[in-house]
Amino acid sequence: MSTSPGWLVAAMVPLLCLLPVLWFVVRGEPRNRLVAQNLAQLLTGFVLLLTAQGFGRSTYLDLALVLAILAPAGTLVYARFLGGLPPAPLVRWTAVVGVPATVLPLCVVSGAGRETVKLLFIGAVLLAGAWVTSSGSQPSSEPEPDGTDGPSGSEPSSGERAAKRD
Amino acid sequence: MTLLPYLVAGWIFLVGLYGLVTSRNLIHAVGCLAVTQSSTYVLLLAIGYRDGGTAPVFADIPTDARVVDPVVQALTLTDVVVGATVTALLLALVIQLHKRHGTVDPDELSELKG
Amino acid sequence: MTRRGRLLLFLIAATVTTVLLVGAFVELPDFGTNFHPYGDRAVHAALEHRTANAVASVNFDQRALDTLVEETILFAAVLGAVVLLRQVTGERRRPPRPARVSPAIRRLGVLLLPVALLVGLYVVAHGQLTPGGGFQGGVVVATALHLLYVAADYRALERIRPLGPYEVGDVVGEAAYVVTGLAAMLGGSTFLANVLPWGTLGTLTSGGTVVVLNAAVGMEVACGVVVLLATFLDQVVEIDEESDGARPGTGESR
Amino acid sequence: MTDPLIAVALVLVAVTATAAVLNREPLRQALVLSFLGLALTLLFVFVQAPDVALSQLAVGSALTPLMIVLTVRKVARATPARHAPEEDDAHDQDGEADR
C-alpha cells in the first residue's frame, strides 16, 4: 500500500474539472443542469478509479463500482421527475474518451488478476450508463402522472412525440 | 492546511444556518438542514485524519500500517444515517403540511402565534 | 419578526459563534495529528477480534450499541413516515398509468438490476473486510429495486414490491440485531458481546457477531429504505386529494 | 500529494454547500445537494474514510436528493395554480418543445 503520486496528480485533472461542472449545475440553463450532474458523476468515477490506484488500495474500487451502478439510476429517476434529459454529446465523449483513458492504464499497472476484471467491469458499466443517459431520452414527456404535467393528466400527444423521437 | 478543514466545517455550519434563517420554502429549509449536518461529517473526519495514514481496513494492507482513526468514521457513519432519516421524516411532514395549508412558505405559515 | 430583523439577529449571533468556533479551531490539534488514543485502541481491538475492517469492528462490535440505536432511529423514521404519509379521509388512490420508456433505457435497466442487486449483497457480505457493510449495501439494494421503476414503470415496481414483506423485513432486521445481543446474554456474557468464534483475519466469516449484525442491518436498511421510498412514491404517483383541502372542519379556507 | 487533493475537495465542498444554500428553488437545490454528496464522497475518500464515502454516495448523492425531488413533485402537483415555483420546469418543457 504505497501511495503513487503520479496517479494522484492524474486524479487532480477530473477533480478540477468538477469546478466548472459545478458552475453549470448551479447556474446553468435548466435543461443543462441534469446533464452537468450526470457529467459530475462520471468525473467523480474517474477520480475514484485513479485515487484507488494512487492510494494503493484496491478495496477503494468498490466505491467506483457502486457509483457506476447508482449513477445512471439516479440520473434516470431525476430525468423522470425533472422533465427529461436532453442529448448530451459532452457526456458521451467524456465517457468514450475518459473511460478507456482511465481504465486501460490502470489495468496495465495492476496486471492480470481479479483487480483488472473489476476495473474492466466498472469501466464497462460507467460507459454503458453514460452512453444511455447521454443519448437524450425523453421520459419527461411520457404520459405518466408523475411527470411534469399538471394534475389534470397529460395529453397523449406528448407521449407520441417522445416515441417518434426515439 | 492545518486549519482549513476545520474552517470549512465551521463555514458549512454557519452557511447552512443562514439558509435556514432566510428560507422561504420548507423544502429548501430541509435541504439547508442537510447542508448544516454535513459540517459535522467534515469536522469529525478532519479530526480523525492522520498524516500519511490510510484507511483502517486491513484486507489489503499489513496490520501494522499507519492508519487514520476508525472511531470518527464509525461516528460519521451513524451520523449519516441519522441525517437521512431526519430528512425523510421532515419531508414527510412537509408533504402533509402542504396538503393542509396549501403552502410551504414559512412566512405564510403562522397559525401558531403568541 | 421582520425579515430584516431576523437576519440582523442572526448575523450578530453568527459573528459571536464564528469567534467561538475559530477560537476553538485554532487551539485544536493540527489537521493530520498523530494524537488518536481511542483510534489506536480501536484498531488494536479490531485486530484482536479478527475484523479486518476496523470501522466495522467499531460499529458492530466495540460500539455496537450505537449502531443498535442508529438502526432503531431508522426503524422509527420508517414507521413515522408511514404513519405521517398514510392515506387519510378525503384522499383517493388512482392507478398509476403505464409509462413508455425508450428501449435503450429499458435494456440498461434490465441489465443493471441484477448487477446492482449482486453488488449490494456483495457490499453487505464483505462489510467486515472491505469498505461498506450493512447500511451501504442495504441502500444499494433498495436503490437497485427502483431501477425497475426507471426501466419500466410504477406498476412493474409495485409488482416486485409488495410492501407487506418489506415492512416485516424491516422489523425482522431490527429484531435480529436485538436478539443477537440478547443471545450473548443468555450465553452468560453481556449484551451485544461478540461471543461467536472470531475466525481468521481477512476471511468472509471472520469477526464473530460482526457478520451477523451486519447482515441484520443490511436487511433492515434495504427493507426500510424500500418502504420509505415507497411511501414517498405513493404520495407522488398514486395518492390524490379530492379537493385542495382536507376534510371539512379542518379544511382549507385560503 | 494527498494534501492538495484534500484542499481542492474542501474548497469544492465549501463552494457547493454555499451554492446549495443560495439556490432557493428546491428542485435546483436537490441537484446541487446531489453534487454536494459527490464532493463529500471525494473528500471522504481523500481523508481515507471509504466506509463513510460509500454511505455518503448512497445517501447524500442519491437518497436525500431523490426524496427532495419527490417532495417537490408532490407539492407542486397539489397546487397547480397558486404556487408554481417550478418555473424552471416550464423552461424544461419549453426547451424540449423547441427541439
Added chain:
Amino acid sequence: MNIARLLPLVVVVPLLGAAVLAVGGRRLPRIASDVVSVAFAATSAALALVALAGGAHGAPYVIDWVGGWRPGPGGEGVGIVLAGDPMSLGLTAFTSLLVVAVLVYSWRYFEEPPRRRSGSFPALILLFQAGMCGFCLTGDLFNSFVFFELMGVVAYALTGFRVEERRPLQGAMAFGLVNSLGGYAMLLGIALLYARTGELGLAQIGRQLDGRSPDAVVLAAFVLVSAGLLVKAAAVPFHFWLPDAHAVAPTPVCMLLSGVMVELGVFGVTRLYWTVFAGPGGVPHEAATRTLVTVGVLTALVGAVMSWRQRHLKRLLAFSTVAHVGLFLIGVGVLSPEGTAGTAIYVLAHGGVKAALFACTGILLDRYASVDEKELHGRARELPLTGALYMLGGLALCGMPPFGTSLGKAVAEESAGHTGHWLTAVFVVVSAVTGGAVLRAGLRVFAGTGPRTYDDDAPGGARVPGDEGPETGTRLRRIPVTMLTVPAVLLAAALAAGLVPQWAAGAGSAAHLFAAHDIYASAVLDGQTAPAAGAAPAHWNTAGVLLGLLSTALGAGLAVLGARRPRGAVTERLLAPLRRLQSGHVGDYVAWAVAGLALLALLAAPGTLTSP
C-alpha cells in the same frame, strides 16, 4: 444474575415491544396491542426499579460495559458504558412508569388508527421510552447523542401524528428543525471534545480534561453541547418550538413531552457538567452557575408570563412547562447537591402533576372538541371529578404543601437562595403565576367563574371554533375510567413524592453522588465503590412550607382575580412584544437558537478563558 447485566434490558425490552407491535399490529385487535405495549413498558419499568433497588444496597453505581468491553486499568477502553447511579436510575424508572400511565390513558385514543396499523402508535411510544431510558443511562457522550436523536425522531413523528389536522404538522416541523439543529450543535461539541481528549466516555473525557487547563476548545465544546441539550430542555431562547409542538401533539404525547422529555434536557446538561466539565480543566463553577442561572431565570420569567397569557389550555400548560424548566435550571445551576436534590424531587412531582393536567385537558378535548378557555367557559361543570383533579393539579403546580412540587421547590429555592436571595423570589413568583394561570383557566372552565365573554383577540386564540378534532375518533359521551384513574394516580404519586421520607432521603444521597465529578469517574472507570455519602436528605422545613403556602395563596389570588376580571389593556400592551416573538416562523426560531448559542458563549467565556 448480576444486576448490572439487566441494565441494557431496560432499553432493549421496549425496542422488542415496538418490533412485536410493528409486525403484530397488522393482525392483532386493538385491545391486544394495547395490552402488549403496556406489558413491555411495565417490564422495562420493573427492571429499572430492580436496578434502582439493587443499587441502593451497598454499591450505588450499577455499571455495565456493553459487549463486555471493560476498560484497562488506566480507564482506557473502546466500549460504551451504561452507568446507572441512583439519579439516572430513578429518572429511568420514573420515565418508564409515566410511559405505562400514558399507554393506559390512551387506551381509548385514536379509534381510527391508520388502517392495518393499530400498533403503530404504541410502538412509537415504546421507541420513545427506549430513547429516553437510554439517554438517562448511557455514560458515553456520542451514545447519548444517538439516543437524543432517537428521542427526537420519534417525538417529531408523534407530534405530527394527527395528520388530518392543520396545526400538529406545523408544530412538528418547528420541533423537528430546531431540535435537529440542536443535535448537530451537540455533535460538533462532541467532535471538539474528542479532538481535545481523544475519548468519548463521559468519565474518560472528564479525567482527560482534569489534567490540563481550560481553553477555547473546552469553552466551545461546553457551549455547543449544552446548547444541544438546552434545545431539548426548551430553555430561553431555544424554547420557541415547545409551545408550538406541545399545544398540538396528541394529549398522551404531551404528557410525555412535558412530563419528562424536556426535563431530560436539564438532566443531560447537569450530568454533562458534573461528569465532564466540573474538574479543574473544565468550565469553572462560577462560569457554569452564571450561565445556567441566567438562562434559567430568563426561561422561568418568559414561561410564566407567556403561560398567564394563554387561553388555549394545552398551550398554557406548555408555557408553564417552560417556566418550570427555568426553575429546574436554576436549581441545578447553583451547583450544590441540595439544589440538585430539590430539583430531582421537583422534576418527579412536576412530571406527575403536569401529566395529570394534560390528561384532564385531554378529557376536555375529547368531550368538547375544544381546549379553549373562553369557549369552554362553564361548560365543564358537568365533570366535577375531572375538575377536582385539574384544580388539585393547579394547586400542586403552585407549590402547595405537601405535594412533592412543594418539597422540591422548597429545597431547591433554599439552596438557590444561598447564591442570591432574589432567586428565592423568582421561585415563588414563577410557580405562583403559572399555577395561577392553570387555576384561572380551571375556574373558568369547570366553575364558570367570571363573565362569559370578554374582550380578547389574542392571536393564540384566533381560531375557528371547533377546528380541533377530538383525538378519540368521536366525541366521548362517557369518560372512560382509565382516563380518570391515570391523572388521579399521577397526582397521588406527586403527593407521595412530598410525603414519603425515603424518597426525599434517596434524592438527597442520589444528588450527592450525582454532583460528584471524581466519584463518578472512579466508579465507572476503576470500579471503585463510592464512599457512603453523608448527604443531608432533602426535608421539609418551616421556611419552605411557608413559602409554599405563600406561592399557593398568591397563585389562588391571581387565579380568582384573573378569572373575574377581563385583562387590562396596559399589561396587554406591555406583553405584546414578547408575544410577537413567538411568531410560529421557523426562520425566527433558528435565528433565536443561534442567538442562544452566542448568549451561552458570552455567559460562559469569562472565567473559563481567563482562569489560570
